[in-house]
Amino acid sequence: MWGKFGSVEAAKQVFEKISEQDHIGWTVMINSYGLNGMGDEAVKIFHQMPKESIDHLTYICVLNACSHSGLVDVARSIFNDIQTKTEIIYTTMIDCLSRAAAFEEAQKLIEQFERDHAPAVSIYSLCSPTYFIIN
Numbered sequence: 001m002w003g004k005f006g007s008v009e010a011a012k013q014v015f016e017k018i019s020e021q022d023h024i025g026w027t028v029m030i031n032s033y034g035l036n037g038m039g040d041e042a043v044k045i046f047h048q049m050p051k052e053s054i055d056h057l058t059y060i061c062v063l064n065a066c067s068h069s070g071l072v073d074v075a076r077s078i079f080n081d082i083q084t085k086t087e088i089i090y091t092t093m094i095d096c097l098s099r100a101a102a103f104e105e106a107q108k109l110i111e112q113f114e115r116d117h118a119p120a121v122s123i124y125s126l127c128s129p130t131y132f133i134i135n
Contacts, residue, residue, distance in 0.1 A: 023054065026058065027055075027061055030062050030065060031061040034064050039069025046058070060092050063093055064096075066078070068099075070100065076093075093109060
């Protein structure tokens with residue numbers, strides 16, 4: 001809640017008080033940083049997160065944070081490390097590339113997705129897919 005309202009410091013204080021962090025706490029903190037234009041902090045906490053706690057929502061949040069902070073190279077690195085990529089993970093990465101005007105690379109990613117999957121409306125949507133999940 002605090003992160004959505006721009007109070008990242010309050011969100012961080014709540015996060016730090018949680019005795020046993022689970023994937024939800026980590027992901028919410030990553031999202032809080034991302035929503036407030038603090039992509040570097042989102043990536044930093046993502047890399048501190050236990051690997052076994054990372055799920056597809058975590059990837060979406062960190063890629064979205066990178067997208068909104070211009071951290072395209074970091075997003076590429078994270079995306080390339082993801083073993084199982086969902087449609088929404090592809091869509092978030094395509095959003096990141098498009099925001100950085102890397103349209104040819106975004107098109108190649110769409111083509112890569114379509115080689116293994118049926119075409120998906122969300123891939124072509126002008127809306128950020130994370131809006132519907134996170135907001």
